[in-house]
Amino acid sequence: MALSEHEQRLLDQLEQQLHADDPKFAHSMASESRTSMSTRRLVIGSLITIAGILVLLAGIVYQNIFIGVAGFLVMGAGVYFATTKSKQAVSGEPAGKPSKATAAGKSGFMSSLENKWDERKRDQT
Template identity: 65%
Template structure:
């Protein structure tokens, strides 16, 4: 369910206040848009894992002297493919860059809590 415009503005104001009061905590809680595992990594990792399974099966099925080495190599390649598919890549860009921080500071109200208190008082007066 999408937030209304008013709720979205309040949420943005709360986020700005959090960044103003405790920027270290806010940065640790921020979730960049690129946190998900990319489809490209999953597909590439799966292909490498399948190649590793092929090497492992080839090592087990063969009677050559290096079949043990081939099986171990296949297992390692398979493990590397699964690891690559399930991990996240490096972050593309920091969501809290100085330019974004300056933009946030210019649009932030001077005192968020006093604005909320004023709105609350206005509502009480209207009743």
């Protein structure tokens, strides 16, 4: 079941607050989707690998060692590209930086949550 736009915004705000409050814990609890391989990189890397295989075969057909070696290097680069993570996924930074207007709204949102939490604690004691 998909989240509504409001629920998604709340979840994003909570996640960013967690990253601000305790970056070590947030990093250890990060979802696998952020650190998993990108489908785009996998497809592009596969296409590069196929092109490398074709160049390698052309080197064999023309009996030219330099074309074969170049094909092998292109093929290896494609496999490397497909199996590595992007710099953005490794650093764990969000794709877009929030604007100052949303940052101000987040602090208000978080302060209201903290106030509700404090009221709940006072009511329990």
